Amino acid sequence: xxxxxxxxxxxxxxxxxxxxxVLLVSPLNYVKRYSKKELxxxxxxxxxxxxxxxxxxxxxxxxxxYLPIMGSSELSRFDSFHPSVIAKKYNRDYxxxxxxxxxxxxxxxxxxxxxxxxxxxxxxIVFIIxxxxxxxxxxxxxxxxxxxxxDKYAFYQFVSSEDICKWALSADPKLETTKVTAKRLLxxxxxxxxxxxxxxxxxxxxxxKPGGLTKxxxxxxxxxxxxxxxxxxxxxxxxxxxKFKKKERVLPNIYNAQLLKEIAEEEGKRESRNNNFDINNTxxxxxxxxxxxxxxxxxRRTSYLTSAEYTxxxxxxxxxxxxxxxxxxxxxxxxxxxxxxxxLRKDMLQTFSKKIxxxxxxxxxxxxxxxxxxxGVPYFLNDTIHIGKVGWITFDGDLQNFLNRNDKxxxxxxxxxxxxxxxxxxxxxYGKKK
Amino acid sequence: MIPYESPRYFIPLIVAIIPLIIAxxxxxxxxxxxxxxxxxxxxxxxxxxxxxxxxxxLCYGVWQVLIVKGYEYYRITLKKNTTHxxxxxxxxxxxxxxxxxxxxxxxxxxxLFGFLGISYLTFKSINVIMxxxxxxxxxVKLLHFIYFMYFFPxxxxxxxxxxxxxxxxxxxxxxxxxxxxxxxxxxxCIFIGLFYKFIVGYLIDIYALHPFAIEATKYPVxxxxxxxxxxxxxxxxxxxxxxxMFAVGVSYIMGYEIPKNFNxxxxxxxxxxxxxxxxxxxxxxxxxxxxxxxxxxxxxxRVIKNRNVISNISYFGLFLLMGAWHGLTWYYLAYGAxxxxxxxVTDAWIRWKKKHKGLVPTGKAIDVINIVLTFHAVMxxxxxxSGIFDFIIKYPVTKILPSW
Numbered sequence: 090x091x092x093x094x095x096x097x098x099x100x101x102x103x104x105x106x107x108x109x110x111v112l113l114v115s116p117l118n119y120v121k122r123y124s125k126k127e128l129x130x131x132x133x134x135x136x137x138x139x140x141x142x143x144x145x146x147x148x149x150x151x152x153x154x155y156l157p158i159m160g161s162s163e164l165s166r167f168d169s170f171h172p173s174v175i176a177k178k179y180n181r182d183y184x185x186x187x188x189x190x191x192x193x194x195x196x197x198x199x200x201x202x203x204x205x206x207x208x209x210x211x212x213x214i215v216f217i218i219x220x221x222x223x224x225x226x227x228x229x230x231x232x233x234x235x236x237x238x239x240d241k242y243a244f245y246q247f248v249s250s251e252d253i254c255k256w257a258l259s260a261d262p263k264l265e266t267t268k269v270t271a272k273r274l275l276x277x278x279x280x281x282x283x284x285x286x287x288x289x290x291x292x293x294x295x296x297x298k299p300g301g302l303t304k305x306x307x308x309x310x311x312x313x314x315x316x317x318x319x320x321x322x323x324x325x326x327x328x329x330x331x332k333f334k335k336k337e338r339v340l341p342n343i344y345n346a347q348l349l350k351e352i353a354e355e356e357g358k359r360e361s362r363n364n365n366f367d368i369n370n371t372x373x374x375x376x377x378x379x380x381x382x383x384x385x386x387x388x389r390r391t392s393y394l395t396s397a398e399y400t401x402x403x404x405x406x407x408x409x410x411x412x413x414x415x416x417x418x419x420x421x422x423x424x425x426x427x428x429x430x431x432x433l434r435k436d437m438l439q440t441f442s443k444k445i446x447x448x449x450x451x452x453x454x455x456x457x458x459x460x461x462x463x464x465g466v467p468y469f470l471n472d473t474i475h476i477g478k479v480g481w482i483t484f485d486g487d488l489q490n491f492l493n494r495n496d497k498x499x500x501x502x503x504x505x506x507x508x509x510x511x512x513x514x515x516x517x518x519y520g521k522k523k
Numbered sequence: 524m525i526p527y528e529s530p531r532y533f534i535p536l537i538v539a540i541i542p543l544i545i546a547x548x549x550x551x552x553x554x555x556x557x558x559x560x561x562x563x564x565x566x567x568x569x570x571x572x573x574x575x576x577x578x579x580x581l582c583y584g585v586w587q588v589l590i591v592k593g594y595e596y597y598r599i600t601l602k603k604n605t606t607h608x609x610x611x612x613x614x615x616x617x618x619x620x621x622x623x624x625x626x627x628x629x630x631x632x633x634x635l636f637g638f639l640g641i642s643y644l645t646f647k648s649i650n651v652i653m654x655x656x657x658x659x660x661x662x663v664k665l666l667h668f669i670y671f672m673y674f675f676p677x678x679x680x681x682x683x684x685x686x687x688x689x690x691x692x693x694x695x696x697x698x699x700x701x702x703x704x705x706x707x708x709x710x711x712c713i714f715i716g717l718f719y720k721f722i723v724g725y726l727i728d729i730y731a732l733h734p735f736a737i738e739a740t741k742y743p744v745x746x747x748x749x750x751x752x753x754x755x756x757x758x759x760x761x762x763x764x765x766x767x768m769f770a771v772g773v774s775y776i777m778g779y780e781i782p783k784n785f786n787x788x789x790x791x792x793x794x795x796x797x798x799x800x801x802x803x804x805x806x807x808x809x810x811x812x813x814x815x816x817x818x819x820x821x822x823x824x825r826v827i828k829n830r831n832v833i834s835n836i837s838y839f840g841l842f843l844l845m846g847a848w849h850g851l852t853w854y855y856l857a858y859g860a861x862x863x864x865x866x867x868v869t870d871a872w873i874r875w876k877k878k879h880k881g882l883v884p885t886g887k888a889i890d891v892i893n894i895v896l897t898f899h900a901v902m903x904x905x906x907x908x909s910g911i912f913d914f915i916i917k918y919p920v921t922k923i924l925p926s927w
Contacts, residue, residue, distance in 0.1 A: 313531075
């Protein structure tokens, strides 16, 4: 055998493997430090890299100045009255850190909190619940549930393999929440290399301690994932496209809630002229106009009362209780003019509000700001369901109340009732009386 | 895991291939380990949660074995040769592919019998049936055929190997092979593939193709479409050439010299040259088993006499079929037709040049012009292929956004 030739063939491979190990797993792969200015721009960016990047998240939330606002698509309504713009213009002593975008739901937020538990302890957090998360789609032709709560593609977009490994490695197999989460993960068919995750998830779903070898493999995986995360964070910059200056221009220099509301109404009127629903022009053109006639009466049967999302939401409440967070929950309304056209039932929305409020209050989460009845307030919403100009002003008032208060909270988690299928499908009396 | 889709695929791959490398270096061909190894990596792709497609893959294999062995019995053992039986065998071999490709149009859901790489396996099987008919194959050994079909490095997207070549590699001992050389070549291919797919292709996708495509579907003006055209064409090359390099590299390390798929396609001087350099295993397959057969058939039946017309018709046959193979949509067919026209025009141009020698200047500068022209003609074909026109026609955003 020609030894020299052999080394020529396999030498580069060995070098490459050593290099990868050095770059990813060794201490040479230090954590990048982000400057305050960088973190400030990331706070309002809603960029996916910021959402997933553990170094950014943990450094930002090590600072109590950042106020986590968890939600979904409404956070993208970045108009002049958006909490980030208001906080900057009026030099508030907090900076909103936007967590979430279109597609994030209870379960993604559960994993988000889990990925940075240490930094998320004992905080004030704002959580915007979307009634639209709580759906169940049923295909009558194939007789299968096509979607129950979060969409599986959205889930894997917003929950990284690193997050899942971290959760699985630290999960207590005795807890009911562990079982339920593992089962939920297994119900989303595999993406990428879940081959390695499956055995560990299966044991956790059965309430068993995972075997030593599977755990060791996952630990190596976790090291590689977080190594990659640290490594790439040094090279790639999140995209931040927020134009604060332009948005701040219409705001008066001195804070005045009444004046702000008037400006918001005026702006709303100006930007929602091409339809009779007080829906933002651009949104209407893009999302509504192409299928306007099809939408008449289309949501008559839609219900936000039975969905696996209730169970996911309960997991999230478990996490909030575990981290001892003081959370303000916000329930946004649906545009009343729009519900009349599409047939979405008002009493269903009210029942939703009652059901979710019970789940919160009975377990000690008493900070609830319920806007369900504000769907008819002009320009409260930007479009059909997303909080907009006037809504953000109202929200700002409630937020100040919340931040200035220092309530004592004691959470009494009741998983026997709320972490069950029975609760998830409980219609709360809706549809029974007639 | 889809083969080679993420760099992580290479972690188990490298670990599992080490025993094979050691055996090969000792001059041993360890077929038992190869079988286990192949099964394990097929399981990674088609097993576990994807077991439905794994079962489809298995059924498909049984089906093709029955057809090929049946036709072998008929043609070689019984020494019979009628066109009917041959055509029936080919059609039977095509049935699964047809079903899988047509089902989505009927029930609006992907077929239950589909699996990753079904069309590539069909090419291999058809190749065997055709060569049995030609008499080029004297026998098809069962195990050889099965391994040829299920050879995991190339199962998902080629390169499309030929049975005779593969069976030779399988039988040949390592004693008279320069395995160290093959090993080096294999690793070189994998490194090039890593560079192509995970660095260049990835960067093009993230920083060019993705944002450009969003912009172009919103505002389909020429400038935006041009950006999509170049980024998509280059992405297609780096992604697929990278993939092919992996397939070739892993096969070499396993001791199989499968054909390569790309040979610097963007330095082609004309469109014929391009098809000898781009997705070569596919274009050679179509050349040998569609184009040549069509020409032969037309000549034999004396339907048409003019050789140029015959060749042009066969080009359309080849490229329309290739388009349809990519998918039954208008833009794949348009892509095929476009290439057929380019081939016909190129042929005519070459004939004209031959007749009028001296009129067309030659030299380095002319070569450069030819390369640039060919590159652009090809890039435009990829723009058709991308389906962006279909998207623009179906969702005309500009019409509903007058104020933007």
